[in-house]
Amino acid sequence: xxxxxxxxxxxxxxxxxxxxxxxxxxxxxxxxxxxxxxxxxxxxxxxxxxxxxxxxxxxxxxxxxxxxxxxxxxxxxxxxxxxxxxxxxxxxxxxxxxxxxxxxxxxxxxxxxxxxxxxxxxxxxxxxxxxxxxxxxxxxxxxxxxxxxxxxxxxxxxxxxxxxxxxxxxxxxxxxxxxxxxxxxxxxxxxxxxxxxxxxxxxxxxxxxxxxxxxxxxxxxxx
Amino acid sequence: xxxxxxxxxxxxxxxxxxxxxxxxxxxxxxxxxxxxxxxxxxxxxxxxxxxxxxxxxxxxxxxxxxxxxxxxxxxxxxxxxxxxxxxxxxxxxxxxxxxxxxxxxxxxxxxxxxxxxxxxxxxxxxxxxxxxxxxxxxxxxxxxxxxxxxxxxxxxxxxxxxxxxxxxxxxxxxxxxxxxxxxxxxxxxxxxxxxxxxxxxxxxxxxxxxxxxxxxxxxxxxxxxxxxxxxxxxxxxxxxxxxxxxxxxxxxxxxxxxxxxxxxxxxxxxxxxxxxxxxxxxxxxxxxxxxxxxxxxxxxxxxxxxxxxxxxxxxxxxxxxxxxxxxxxxxxxxxxxxxxxxxxxxxxxxxxxxxxxxxxxxxxxxxxxxxxxxxxxxxxxxxxxxxxxxxxxxxxxxxxxxxxxxxxxxxxxxxxxxxxxxxxxxx
Numbered sequence: 001x002x003x004x005x006x007x008x009x010x011x012x013x014x015x016x017x018x019x020x021x022x023x024x025x026x027x028x029x030x031x032x033x034x035x036x037x038x039x040x041x042x043x044x045x046x047x048x049x050x051x052x053x054x055x056x057x058x059x060x061x062x063x064x065x066x067x068x069x070x071x072x073x074x075x076x077x078x079x080x081x082x083x084x085x086x087x088x089x090x091x092x093x094x095x096x097x098x099x100x101x102x103x104x105x106x107x108x109x110x111x112x113x114x115x116x117x118x119x120x121x122x123x124x125x126x127x128x129x130x131x132x133x134x135x136x137x138x139x140x141x142x143x144x145x146x147x148x149x150x151x152x153x154x155x156x157x158x159x160x161x162x163x164x165x166x167x168x169x170x171x172x173x174x175x176x177x178x179x180x181x182x183x184x185x186x187x188x189x190x191x192x193x194x195x196x197x198x199x200x201x202x203x204x205x206x207x208x209x210x211x212x213x214x215x216x217x218x219x220x221x222x223x
Numbered sequence: 224x225x226x227x228x229x230x231x232x233x234x235x236x237x238x239x240x241x242x243x244x245x246x247x248x249x250x251x252x253x254x255x256x257x258x259x260x261x262x263x264x265x266x267x268x269x270x271x272x273x274x275x276x277x278x279x280x281x282x283x284x285x286x287x288x289x290x291x292x293x294x295x296x297x298x299x300x301x302x303x304x305x306x307x308x309x310x311x312x313x314x315x316x317x318x319x320x321x322x323x324x325x326x327x328x329x330x331x332x333x334x335x336x337x338x339x340x341x342x343x344x345x346x347x348x349x350x351x352x353x354x355x356x357x358x359x360x361x362x363x364x365x366x367x368x369x370x371x372x373x374x375x376x377x378x379x380x381x382x383x384x385x386x387x388x389x390x391x392x393x394x395x396x397x398x399x400x401x402x403x404x405x406x407x408x409x410x411x412x413x414x415x416x417x418x419x420x421x422x423x424x425x426x427x428x429x430x431x432x433x434x435x436x437x438x439x440x441x442x443x444x445x446x447x448x449x450x451x452x453x454x455x456x457x458x459x460x461x462x463x464x465x466x467x468x469x470x471x472x473x474x475x476x477x478x479x480x481x482x483x484x485x486x487x488x489x490x491x492x493x494x495x496x497x498x499x500x501x502x503x504x505x506x507x508x509x510x511x512x513x514x515x516x517x518x519x520x521x522x523x524x525x526x527x528x529x530x531x532x533x534x535x536x537x538x539x540x541x542x543x544x545x546x547x548x549x550x551x552x553x554x555x556x557x558x559x560x561x562x563x564x565x566x567x568x569x570x571x572x573x574x575x576x577x578x579x580x581x582x583x584x585x586x587x588x589x590x591x592x593x594x595x596x597x598x599x600x601x602x603x604x605x606x607x608x609x610x611x612x613x614x615x616x617x618x619x620x621x622x623x624x625x626x627x628x629x630x631x632x633x634x635x636x637x638x639x640x641x642x643x644x645x646x647x648x649x650x
Contacts, residue, residue, distance in 0.1 A: 017409075034248055037390070038397050039407040071249035077260040079245065141615065148240065175613035203614065 169210015272591020311626025313500025371504025435467030441575030
């Protein structure tokens with residue numbers, strides 16, 4: 001299988017402290033959460049504005065737990081790894097594609113995603129079933145071209161998968177603690193103890209005018 | 224030629240794309256899988272600025288030091304702005320003489336655990352003198368400051384208890400909490416409102432841990448507000464005064480004394496490695512507390528006791544601190560001078576109000592080049608960058624000492640301001 005490329009105009013990520021107990025509740029056996037501090041793990045929300053893909057343009061929200069990457073001798077070291085426990089898309093075609101090809105767990109209805117720029121900040125608003133589920137705002141810092149390798153772990157039934165993903169584009173990354181997330185009580189957020197997710201991201205990453213490229217999926221041995 | 228250039232660019236991107244945090248976690252089937260990627264990165268990182276860490280000194284940590292440059296190997300005479308020797312005590316004649324006499328009398332080491340054969344008469348003397356200095360009933364000694372936090376916290380807290388730590392807590396506090404197996408909750412730095420929010424509704428044994436002076440930012444704990452919140456929620460308070468004991472307060476007892484909260488704070492911890500220029504840690508409190516920690520402070524009694532010559536030197540240093548309050552006055556005069564001059568030069572030192580001053584570069588890509596230039600112009604200091612501080616909060620950390628002369632400090636300001644201007648960090 002060849003590489004799969006998704007072009008985007010904007011991809012914003014907020015990284016939030018939340019209890020390791022919550023992270024472990026979300027993660028399947030065999031995946032370890034990365035701890036920011038002892039007892040504190042990292043929940044991340046990424047919202048994409050995809051402009052080109054095999055299934056056209058669409059929006060996507062990815063709710064993840066940051067996990068320990070898989071390191072293999074002689075292979076490029078990933079910047080970090082994540083376990084997307086819920087992905088939501090604005091189109092059925094995008095959802096069917098990601099489930100079939102990447103075994104990603106999805107919210108099974110179309111969601112509404114709106115990006116609202118304001119100065120050097122960008123807000124992404126996600127709604128499901130006509131109700132708001134999350135609003136996240138992040139700000140920019142300085143912009144630099146990057147090409148970073150990440151790992152995404154997936155589970156589908158008793159099978160485990162790994163995707164190596166390269167994120168290319170202009171990147172702004174900072175820890176100014178100027179962003180914010182508002183998570184609403186909604187079945188979409190049922191895996192999170194919302195009151196224990198710190199609403200200010202300790203890190204904000206904004207990428208624009210770039211591409212997310214998936215290498216062919218790797219099936220992992222699972223216990 | 225072009226291929227070589229491309230290869231060089233690829234290698235540079237390997238260095239700049241990663242930092243220490245990328246080499247901590249790694250799953251796989253061999254515990255040494257991370258060694259290869261780390262060493263490949265470090266090979267690039269070291270000549271690009273990481274050589275500035277652990278450059279060997281071949282002199283006392285006085286105001287001027289001899290340092291072997293980590294890149295060139297050349298020994299340089301530099302003005303020292305990096306050592307913790309806040310009162311210039313470690314190399315005082317009285318201290319050295321006391322250590323010499325002790326090594327003649329006792330030999331090199333204690334040769335035993337403090338609860339078995341490693342306690343000497345001078346250990347008891349030092350503990351008694353430290354307790355008297357801090358106006359407490361008793362004190363207990365630990366081999367290092369790290370060991371004091373790890374040993375004390377894990378001696379009084381257990382699984383099922385909750386420890387509330389400032390998000391900028393020293394690693395020894397975090398490791399103590401891990402060893403205690405208690406639930407650990409981090410509150411926003413120096414933020415009593417967030418502490419209050421996190422204490423709310425928590426039952427059982429609760430310990431709030433703060434530091435008198437935070438070592439990366441040099442800011443002072445907002446202790447009155449922290450104490451108020453902790454008391455209202457029935458939490459005990461531990462203050463780590465590693466960077467504030469012997470400096471703050473009318474008698475030099477620390478930040479708790481500075482705020483008149485000596486009695487409100489339950490547990491007082493300090494180190495001998497900063498203001499006394501030695502090594503070791505201690506906890507002060509009531510006799511019952513000290514007896515209990517003596518029984519359950521594992522980091523202490525599973526270590527060899529402090530070396531007798533060191534203890535003798537610490538006792539001499541403590542006498543100096545007690546008898547020469549003018550040293551503290553000189554330190555605070557130097558701190559005021561540096562704060563004023565940095566402000567005049569437009570140099571940002573954040574929220575520091577202590578002898579620990581972060582010169583904020585706020586540019587992770589430039590901080591090593593800035594530090595390298597500064598060292599080349601005669602100053603000894605280290606850059607601090609992510610993950611020790613948040614991304615883009617990189618800085619040069621300065622330790623002001625009572626031993627610095629005004630000329631020393633002015634030289635430091637001139638060099639730092641000159642380099643920061645050249646690099647576009649300040650106007």
